[in-house]
Amino acid sequence: MSDSSETTFAEKWTGNRRRLLVDGAKTACAVGLFGLALGVHARSSSALPSAALRPPGALPEDDFLAACSRCGLCIRDCPYNILKLADLGEDVAVGTPYFTARTGPCEMCEDIPCVPACPTGALDHELTDITRARMGLAVVVDQESCIAFQGLRCEVCYNICPVGGKAITLDYSSNPRSGKHALFVPVVHSSDCTGCGLCEKACILEEAAIKVLPVKLAKGELGRHYRLGWEKKKEAGEALVTPDVEHRYNLPEGVRYEHEGRGLIFDRPPGQPAVTAPGAGVDDTPFSSNPLDTLNRGIEGAK
Amino acid sequence: MRTPIEHLGRDALEVKGWFGAYKWLILRRASQIGILGLFLLGPFAGLWLIKGTLAQSLLLDVVPLTDPLLFVQILASGFFEIGTTTVIGAAIVAAFYFLIGGRVFCSWACPVNIVADTALWARRRLGIRQSARLKPSTRYWVLGLTLIVSAVTGTLAYELVNPVSLAHRSLIFGFGIGWLALAAVFLFDLLVMRHGWCGHLCPMGAFYGLIGARSLVRIRADNRAACDDCMECYEVCPEPQVIPPAVKSLASGGSPVILDGNCTNCARCIDICPNHVFAFGLRFGSQAEAEPNDTGHTGMAAWSPPPARPEQERLIA
Numbered sequence: 001m002s003d004s005s006e007t008t009f010a011e012k013w014t015g016n017r018r019r020l021l022v023d024g025a026k027t028a029c030a031v032g033l034f035g036l037a038l039g040v041h042a043r044s045s046s047a048l049p050s051a052a053l054r055p056p057g058a059l060p061e062d063d064f065l066a067a068c069s070r071c072g073l074c075i076r077d078c079p080y081n082i083l084k085l086a087d088l089g090e091d092v093a094v095g096t097p098y099f100t101a102r103t104g105p106c107e108m109c110e111d112i113p114c115v116p117a118c119p120t121g122a123l124d125h126e127l128t129d130i131t132r133a134r135m136g137l138a139v140v141v142d143q144e145s146c147i148a149f150q151g152l153r154c155e156v157c158y159n160i161c162p163v164g165g166k167a168i169t170l171d172y173s174s175n176p177r178s179g180k181h182a183l184f185v186p187v188v189h190s191s192d193c194t195g196c197g198l199c200e201k202a203c204i205l206e207e208a209a210i211k212v213l214p215v216k217l218a219k220g221e222l223g224r225h226y227r228l229g230w231e232k233k234k235e236a237g238e239a240l241v242t243p244d245v246e247h248r249y250n251l252p253e254g255v256r257y258e259h260e261g262r263g264l265i266f267d268r269p270p271g272q273p274a275v276t277a278p279g280a281g282v283d284d285t286p287f288s289s290n291p292l293d294t295l296n297r298g299i300e301g302a303k
Numbered sequence: 304m305r306t307p308i309e310h311l312g313r314d315a316l317e318v319k320g321w322f323g324a325y326k327w328l329i330l331r332r333a334s335q336i337g338i339l340g341l342f343l344l345g346p347f348a349g350l351w352l353i354k355g356t357l358a359q360s361l362l363l364d365v366v367p368l369t370d371p372l373l374f375v376q377i378l379a380s381g382f383f384e385i386g387t388t389t390v391i392g393a394a395i396v397a398a399f400y401f402l403i404g405g406r407v408f409c410s411w412a413c414p415v416n417i418v419a420d421t422a423l424w425a426r427r428r429l430g431i432r433q434s435a436r437l438k439p440s441t442r443y444w445v446l447g448l449t450l451i452v453s454a455v456t457g458t459l460a461y462e463l464v465n466p467v468s469l470a471h472r473s474l475i476f477g478f479g480i481g482w483l484a485l486a487a488v489f490l491f492d493l494l495v496m497r498h499g500w501c502g503h504l505c506p507m508g509a510f511y512g513l514i515g516a517r518s519l520v521r522i523r524a525d526n527r528a529a530c531d532d533c534m535e536c537y538e539v540c541p542e543p544q545v546i547p548p549a550v551k552s553l554a555s556g557g558s559p560v561i562l563d564g565n566c567t568n569c570a571r572c573i574d575i576c577p578n579h580v581f582a583f584g585l586r587f588g589s590q591a592e593a594e595p596n597d598t599g600h601t602g603m604a605a606w607s608p609p610p611a612r613p614e615q616e617r618l619i620a
Contacts, residue, residue: 023438031444038452042460066380066457069373069389070468072476073361083473088480091413094463095358095472119359119367120377121386 004252005267015101050213052098056133057115067122077117080107082258101197101212108162108196131163136195138188138210145292148185154253157186157199157210166192314577327570334411342475357471367392372510397514405515409508410569416466418485419501422492434497442509449506467507502541516564523584524549524559530580536572541553560586
């Protein structure tokens with residue numbers, strides 16, 4: 001018999017302890033090294049390339065890699081066959097599902113069949129409204145090549161967007177090149193974009209100017225200690241900090257300056273003639289509402 | 304008497320005829336290929352009797368099945384809100400193999416078994432006798448390791464290299480280079496170590512072995528008195544260390560049942576033995592009740608008649 005198992009088994013009981021120890025140490029070393037290599041491999045393959053998008057409802061990548069059993073059931077239940085299982089040698093962790101927006105975007109099925117198909121919960125079953133999915137975030141990555149920024153009418157991404165008119169809107173502005181036309185520029189709103197990738201698929205350029213990126217890559221994040229004063233004020237209904245002491249302007253008596261509103265104001269204390277700027281026609285402002293008045297006054301003065 | 308290796312199985316052929324000498328092997332191959340075929344029916348014929356992979360699947364759109372080791376790996380990697388389908392699936396599979404023998408998975412379901420058996424056959428044909436030394440218990444180290452690596456990295460790290468699931472996925476989803484895992488196992492078993500992967504390293508096998516360590520269905524050597532030490536069963540057995548405690552313990556009064564959890568119930572020993580030493584049976588029932596029997600139902604016969612009553616009571620208790 002060439003198999004060594006019987007001999008080592010026997011030795012265990014005949015008490016060849018040195019052999020046993022050496023064998024044990026060898027096994028521990030080999031298995032440990034294998035484990036180390038495996039750990040390093042797992043680390044390096046846990047980074048998802050930015051072009052690979054997870055199916056709707058996928059947990060954050062860290063949790064997803066712990067929860068996904070690589071069974072492929074989501075792939076079987078995708079009616080458009082856009083999901084793929086990563087193969088050996090790809091950058092995506094082998095056996096996990098992903099799709100590529102440019103070649104096969106998520107078609108946003110209303111019943112989201114891939115999600116209930118997931119047996120482990122790696123795709124969150126709480127997700128029942130596909131417009132709440134966040135597979136990624138579309139970003140107009142290249143304004144230099146997007147033809148809308150050149151003043152050409154395109155709007156393909158805007159028109160194909162399944163979250164109609166909310167995830168992508170068109171910003172109008174004047175076209176400084178022609179001086180008389182408008183620019184219709186696509187703007188993505190992270191509040192509504194699901195990251196389905198239909199816009200990236202539809203982009204008419206050779207290389208899409210609008211791309212779906214992982215949310216983490218696409219979004220900035222305000223420091224957690226930041227508070228936007230005006231929002232807090234709105235929430236609370238009043239200023240949460242001591243209001244600014246009003247700046248004292250060196251103004252003549254009866255004249256004051258009001259922030260956030262009317263600007264320079266001329267008060268007329270009772271019993272006194274109104275303080276008016278030279279040439280003022282109307283009561284509380286030195287300037288007439290009719291711009292021609294000044295001109296007319298000038299003409300009168302010349303007479 | 305030691306059979307020359309080139310005459311392996313000749314005695315059995317003479318005594319039992321071709322079908323008798325290969326019966327269980329044929330059934331096993333039918334089971335392995337049949338299971339793979341069921342998985343392939345969906346993608347290739349549109350008939351979705353079973354969907355998914357060996358890691359996790361859905362039978363007839365109703366019954367969930369989960370590889371128990373995969374379930375434990377998910378827990379080890381720190382994800383606890385596992386869907387109930389997965390939990391139920393793991394329970395069903397574990398209960399099934401708990402009854403019929405954990406490593407029945409290895410010999411009757413796992414596609415890698417065909418590769419490992421082919422490597423063993425090629426080894427024999429090419430006369431490769433040398434083999435690396437490693438204890439069969441190394442598999443438990445590897446098993447522990449898969450769980451530790453899962454816990455440390457927080458991902459199902461072992462699934463990145465698991466040749467069983469890599470190969471199965473690659474066959475079912477008809478893509479790429481996952482089948483290279485099979486080639487790796489083949490070359491390892493052929494050139495480096497006899498019974499290398501399945502018999503020494505595979506943590507899935509180790510885990511299934513633990514699940515079925517007390518399983519009901521067992522190979523029994525009730526007719527062990529007829530053993531003439533031809534050693535052919537050792538030659539074909541994927542876990543040869545499990546045989547002697549049952550077959551060679553007649554004098555010391557040991558149990559004739561192969562009780563080692565690593566017996567895969569592959570039944571090659573039943574096929575190859577010209578003296579009808581082995582048969583399928585249950586773990587309960589003692590040698591005294593067993594009639595030498597070549598029908599393959601010795602264990603059943605020993606368990607059901609009245610003399611076996613104490614054992615039945617033990618089972619109920």
